[in-house]
Amino acid sequence: MEETNLLYEGKAKKVYETEDPDLLIIYFKDDATAFNGKKHAIIDEKGALNKTITVKAFNWMNECGIPNHFVEENSGREIVVKRLKMVPVEVVVRNVIAGSLAKRLGLKVGEKLPEPLIEFYLKSDELDDPMITEQHIKVFGWADEKTIEKMKELALKVNDCLKERFDRAGIELVDFKLEFGFDPDGNLIVGDEFTPDGARLWDKETKEVLDKDRFRKDLGDLIEGYEKILMKISRI
Numbered sequence: 002m003e004e005t006n007l008l009y010e011g012k013a014k015k016v017y018e019t020e021d022p023d024l025l026i027i028y029f030k031d032d033a034t035a036f037n038g039k040k041h042a043i044i045d046e047k048g049a050l051n052k053t054i055t056v057k058a059f060n061w062m063n064e065c066g067i068p069n070h071f072v073e074e075n076s077g078r079e080i081v082v083k084r085l086k087m088v089p090v091e092v093v094v095r096n097v098i099a100g101s102l103a104k105r106l107g108l109k110v111g112e113k114l115p116e117p118l119i120e121f122y123l124k125s126d127e128l129d130d131p132m133i134t135e136q137h138i139k140v141f142g143w144a145d146e147k148t149i150e151k152m153k154e155l156a157l158k159v160n161d162c163l164k165e166r167f168d169r170a171g172i173e174l175v176d177f178k179l180e181f182g183f184d185p186d187g188n189l190i191v192g193d194e195f196t197p198d199g200a201r202l203w204d205k206e207t208k209e210v211l212d213k214d215r216f217r218k219d220l221g222d223l224i225e226g227y228e229k230i231l232m233k234i235s236r237i
């Protein structure tokens with residue numbers, strides 16, 4: 002599939018229109034950012050690794066019957082996806098305490114949560130993606146109650162599906178971020194990406210951090226972590 006117009010350029014992705022008005026192309030860049038872009042680097046091969054990992058994750062979702070926007074792989078570091086009307090909310094699912102949850106509530110990193118925790122953040126670079134409640138989403142009209150319920154239900158299904166597969170690959174799915182959108186028929190489906198840029202993935206045995214925290218917290222070579230993830234998930 003060929004790109005036509007550049008529709009949008011984000012921190013780590015470019016989104017292009019195609020000749021088909023219902024399909025878009027996502028191009029995974031080599032840029033790594035953290036702290037809302039305050040820390041930035043170009044890391045060779047990151048885009049290619051993210052593309053391969055996100056394809057695997059969407060294939061897993063398909064195995065689990067979870068509706069998503071993935072259509073097919075394109076050349077190089079690109080995928081073809083359905084064009085969605087996005088809900089302007091980031092949905093975070095957490096299985097283990099880490100990141101902003103540990104910091105905000107003074108909790109110990111690495112402790113398992115008794116059940117998955119779902120949080121909502123407003124997608125806004127200017128505001129640094131503030132955490133919001135379901136009520137904010139309803140009151141400000143970012144999504145209605147039915148959509149919120151559906152996002153929670155799908156987020157938990159994605160968690161069950163991916164957690165089990167990562168576990169078999171020797172990886173602990175600590176937390177991750179999803180985005181949702183409506184397809185032309187009005188169905189709410191999983192959009193965006195699933196990559197180690199937006200998920201925490203630890204080696205199950207050694208607890209080695211394999212995701213973008215390597216870059217955020219200078220824990221080691223990012224590519225080495227992403228390659229380990231890919232090697233492990235390719236085996237199952």
Ligand code: TMP
Nearest residue numbers: 093099100101102176177178199200201
């Ligand atoms: P947090 O602990 O910083 O709130 O992040 C929770 C998860 O969400 C983590 O896996 C990284 C992901 N995430 C994004 O994908 N984009 C973001 O802008 C932020 C802050 C987190």
Ligand code: ASP
Nearest residue numbers: 012034035036037038039
């Ligand atoms: N995605 C955000 C950024 O690029 C925050 C993060 O991932 O830490 O700055």
